[in-house]
Amino acid sequence: MTAFDTIVRGVGTLSRLTGRGGGTTLPGRLLLKLDPGALSRLGSGLTDGSVLVSATNGKTTTSAMLAAILNSQGESLVANSAGSNMPWGITTALVDGTGSLGLFEVDEAWLPDVAAALDPKVILLGNLFRDQLDRYGETETLASRWRETANSSGAGTTWVLNADDPLVSEVGRPEPRGEVLYFGIEDLAVALPEAPHARDAKHCRECGATLEFAGIFSGHLGHWSCPDCGSSRPLPAIRATDIQLEGMSGLRARIETGFEEGLLVLPIPGLYNLYNALGAIAAATALGVGLSDCLEALSEMDAVFGRVERFRLEGRDLSVLLIKNPVGTNEVLRTLGLEDPPLDLWICLNDRIADGRDVSWIWDADFEVLAERVGSVTCAGTRASEMALRLKYAGWDASRIQVEGNVGASLESALERCSGSLFALPTYTALLELENYISTSRGLERYWER
Amino acid sequence: MSETLKLLSLYPDQMNIYADRGNITFLENRCQWRGIGFEVVSCGIGESFDPGAHDMIYIGGGQDRDQEQVAQDMITTKRAALTEAIESDAVVLAVCGGYQLLGTSWATDSGIRDGLGILDFETVRPDEPRLIGPVAIEIGSDLSKATVAGFENHGGRTWLGEGVRPWGKVLAGHGNNDRDRTEGVAYRNLIGTYLHGPLLPKNHTLADSLITQALQRQGSPEISLEPLEDDLEEAAHRDALEAALSAR
Numbered sequence: 001m002t003a004f005d006t007i008v009r010g011v012g013t014l015s016r017l018t019g020r021g022g023g024t025t026l027p028g029r030l031l032l033k034l035d036p037g038a039l040s041r042l043g044s045g046l047t048d049g050s051v052l053v054s055a056t057n058g059k060t061t062t063s064a065m066l067a068a069i070l071n072s073q074g075e076s077l078v079a080n081s082a083g084s085n086m087p088w089g090i091t092t093a094l095v096d097g098t099g100s101l102g103l104f105e106v107d108e109a110w111l112p113d114v115a116a117a118l119d120p121k122v123i124l125l126g127n128l129f130r131d132q133l134d135r136y137g138e139t140e141t142l143a144s145r146w147r148e149t150a151n152s153s154g155a156g157t158t159w160v161l162n163a164d165d166p167l168v169s170e171v172g173r174p175e176p177r178g179e180v181l182y183f184g185i186e187d188l189a190v191a192l193p194e195a196p197h198a199r200d201a202k203h204c205r206e207c208g209a210t211l212e213f214a215g216i217f218s219g220h221l222g223h224w225s226c227p228d229c230g231s232s233r234p235l236p237a238i239r240a241t242d243i244q245l246e247g248m249s250g251l252r253a254r255i256e257t258g259f260e261e262g263l264l265v266l267p268i269p270g271l272y273n274l275y276n277a278l279g280a281i282a283a284a285t286a287l288g289v290g291l292s293d294c295l296e297a298l299s300e301m302d303a304v305f306g307r308v309e310r311f312r313l314e315g316r317d318l319s320v321l322l323i324k325n326p327v328g329t330n331e332v333l334r335t336l337g338l339e340d341p342p343l344d345l346w347i348c349l350n351d352r353i354a355d356g357r358d359v360s361w362i363w364d365a366d367f368e369v370l371a372e373r374v375g376s377v378t379c380a381g382t383r384a385s386e387m388a389l390r391l392k393y394a395g396w397d398a399s400r401i402q403v404e405g406n407v408g409a410s411l412e413s414a415l416e417r418c419s420g421s422l423f424a425l426p427t428y429t430a431l432l433e434l435e436n437y438i439s440t441s442r443g444l445e446r447y448w449e450r
Numbered sequence: 451m452s453e454t455l456k457l458l459s460l461y462p463d464q465m466n467i468y469a470d471r472g473n474i475t476f477l478e479n480r481c482q483w484r485g486i487g488f489e490v491v492s493c494g495i496g497e498s499f500d501p502g503a504h505d506m507i508y509i510g511g512g513q514d515r516d517q518e519q520v521a522q523d524m525i526t527t528k529r530a531a532l533t534e535a536i537e538s539d540a541v542v543l544a545v546c547g548g549y550q551l552l553g554t555s556w557a558t559d560s561g562i563r564d565g566l567g568i569l570d571f572e573t574v575r576p577d578e579p580r581l582i583g584p585v586a587i588e589i590g591s592d593l594s595k596a597t598v599a600g601f602e603n604h605g606g607r608t609w610l611g612e613g614v615r616p617w618g619k620v621l622a623g624h625g626n627n628d629r630d631r632t633e634g635v636a637y638r639n640l641i642g643t644y645l646h647g648p649l650l651p652k653n654h655t656l657a658d659s660l661i662t663q664a665l666q667r668q669g670s671p672e673i674s675l676e677p678l679e680d681d682l683e684e685a686a687h688r689d690a691l692e693a694a695l696s697a698r
Binding site: 130137138139140197202203208351357358359360361362363364382383384385386388389390392393394398401403 | 463466468475515583584603646648688
């Protein structure tokens with residue numbers, strides 16, 4: 001550790017002590033200014049190397065799942081678990097942490113840079129969906145950049161890729177120097193009855209023809225093939241079959257790796273979390289962990305903050321489900337559809353930079369599916385009115401929709417109106433505000449201090 | 451009222467990137483609540499349409515690859531019908547990429563492409579940042595002005611030809627080219643614009659005026675739409691406007 005590193009570590013502590021934000025990125029920002037090669041230099045100090053996790057949806061949950069597996073193996077991790085997933089957040093984690101293996105979730109757009117700096121052992125890519133077009137641009141452009149990274153990176157990197165996402169699986173073609181390990185869902189019984197509106201990968205990455213799907217599980221994730229050039233979903237080495245979705249309480253699935261098989265009992269709901277679990281199992285497998293150890297660690301998982309977390313407030317259950325783009329939101333809505341109606345909801349839509357200033361995505365999400373299942377809805381956030389409008393035009397009863405921009409006041413009002421369980425659906429910055437409100441008004445811990 | 455509004459949706463599979471279906475959902479509900487029928491017909495790659503059969507035509511924005519495919523197809527299979535529909539006062543709303551295609555040329559990162567050339571304007575793509583953010587514009591004449599709010603996200607810069615009328619004047623945001631304060635294009639009952647978000651849910655009075663124009667085109671000269679309970683619509687418009695004006 002250089003003198004710079006020691007000084008900036010002090011800055012982080014100071015920043016937290018003075019209450020100026022989480023202090024989760026400031027040291028890294030400072031250090032990268034002083035020494036642009038800091039990420040690479042600090043990364044080379046990790047004796048067991050590093051693992052990167054990227055995706056539009058599920059980065060944080062997948063990383064937490066992989067951390068749970070690796071921790072159960074006695075691995076000592078340096079991780080950016082607070083969700084600071086750009087180079088300065090990862091640099092901060094390296095300045096602060098002591099451990100032998102780095103486990104970092106990485107912002108999609110920054111993945112090529114971080115991969116170049118760290119020469120990771122494993123890169124796990126989960127999915128690419130339409131998300132914050134104002135910030136990330138088109139999904140195809142991102143997919144091409146990922147593919148260039150894969151085909152130019154070192155032979156020591158294993159690429160763990162979602163076979164069901166045409167944009168992601170093609171990152172493994174034509175020929176990265178490192179190994180490629182695919183994961184995917186086999187069980188077509190849980191495919192959607194019809195193709196959803198929010199689909200971003202319609203064309204073959206090789207020849208541009210329209211892809212065909214034998215079944216779609218979510219967004220554009222499914223069993224795809226190109227009728228023209230014959231390009232198709234690779235057979236996944238790590239795969240899930242016999243899936244039973246059990247509402248908000250979780251799911252079960254049989255996991256096969258070719259050598260072993262076992263039952264996954266996941267206490268976190270939704271097919272999207274099955275994808276997260278499959279990715280984590282595949283990455284752990286690449287690092288040499290056996291399947292039964294993976295399954296055991298996952299069965300004991302706690303929810304990750306904001307990605308399905310439950311609180312008990314004044315005799316009511318509060319379940320928090322992050323929403324941030326059409327596909328992720330559709331999965332949340334689908335999971336809520338498995339709960340007994342009437343549902344009481346608090347939906348908080350912000351349009352700050354970290355949420356995406358453009359809120360058009362709410363019109364691409366299928367809120368229609370819950371139209372007949374709603375008891376009360378409270379819309380909050382900087383764009384509460386547009387959220388309420390979206391629900392009205394999705395066929396929700398307007399007389400059950402209340403608009404109250406303020407996070408605290410709206411949450412109290414929603415708790416008052418709800419009969420038993422309240423489901424909170426915040427965008428990213430709304431989640432931070434919710435967490436802050438709950439911690440200050442209810443005395444729960446701040447999240448970055450856990 | 452027993453009218454039915456017939457809407458033609460062009461390339462809904464390709465040109466839908468900025469939640470364009472929100473515009474159609476919005477029109478549909480506002481017609482249905484007033485007892486006005488609403489029919490949507492889609493027209494995609496390789497298909498043709500009857501220019502006299504639709505009161506309103508919608509085309510949205512797409513990813514570059516989709517827009518290139520659509521541009522080629524549109525020139526060969528739909529140019530003549532679209533021109534005829536526009537000249538016979540069909541209401542046309544063309545957003546973002548769909549707007550660019552109406553001009554003489556447009557551009558991707560890799561070069562200049564032919565447009566339909568129905569209107570005299572061109573879109574270029576200089577090596578400058580995309581124009582992204584909330585927008586507010588003023589439309590209409592001195593007698594009846596209105597404010598429209600939306601969100602823009604485009605790499606192309608559009609320059610209108612001599613005598614071609616912009617749709618609005620930029621109050622906040624970038625507009626056609628970030629230079630001349632114009633936004634969009636207006637011709638007969640056609641609007642071309644960079645405003646998505648989607649546009650109509652943020653501007654319910656605009657949506658209603660398009661519905662009125664479309665029904666009048668069927669030959670009912672005096673259409674007066676039944677008022678609706680629009681508290682949420684008004685609040686959403688105010689907040690979208692505020693998002694643009696406060697970012698100015």
